[in-house]
Amino acid sequence: MSESTSQVSVLFVCLGNICRSPTAEGVFRHLIKERGLEHAYRIDSCGTGAYHTGEPPDRRAREEAHRRGLSLDDLRARALNQGDFERFDYIVAMDDANYRDINAAAPQHFSGHLVKLLDFAPDHRGDSVPDPYYGGDDGFRKVFDMVEQGCGGLIDHIEAARQ
Numbered sequence: 793m794s795e796s797t798s799q800v801s802v803l804f805v806c807l808g809n810i811c812r813s814p815t816a817e818g819v820f821r822h823l824i825k826e827r828g829l830e831h832a833y834r835i836d837s838c839g840t841g842a843y844h845t846g847e848p849p850d851r852r853a854r855e856e857a858h859r860r861g862l863s864l865d866d867l868r869a870r871a872l873n874q875g876d877f878e879r880f881d882y883i884v885a886m887d888d889a890n891y892r893d894i895n896a897a898a899p900q901h902f903s904g905h906l907v908k909l910l911d912f913a914p915d916h917r918g919d920s921v922p923d924p925y926y927g928g929d930d931g932f933r934k935v936f937d938m939v940e941q942g943c944g945g946l947i948d949h950i951e952a953a954r955q
């Protein structure tokens with residue numbers, strides 16, 4: 793755990809690591825940079841499933857990112873592994889199924905924080921980020937809106953905990 797030292801580590805997790813969690817990683821990186829906090833965070837994303845390992849984010853997510861002035865192009869999918877429970881202070885699930893799967897995989901001694909992203913979004917508390925994979929482009933726009941609000945709230949929460 794690094795919370796008591798200089799960096800906070802945050803891992804965003806969805807199912808495939810090609811739609812929602814890379815979006816959250818990209819948005820979180822962007823917001824952290826805007827706030828001048830790059831030095832204070834280590835950020836990554838992964839999936840509870842390994843189906844898309846090595847693939848870049850879904851084209852629709854990358855296009856929506858470009859429309860909003862950020863890039864997800866360099867990200868590559870990977871699966872959650874046991875080492876993640878040692879290396880991350882915050883593990884951030886996109887939906888309830890992700891949360892349950894992460895919780896089931898966590899070792900008993902996991903001492904980080906397992907949270908759901910939208911619990912930090914004032915307009916969406918308790919909700920899940922909907923999986924946009926089988927829908928249209930509109931789903932990706934909605935995911936970005938929700939994820940932006942959740943990431944902003946999560947940064948506020950973490951920064952308040954660091955004071």
Ligand code: 4NP
Nearest residue numbers: 806807808809810811812925
């Ligand atoms: P993600 O979306 O979990 O937000 O990356 C999905 C991507 C792919 C699949 C499911 C969800 N899939 O079943 O292939």
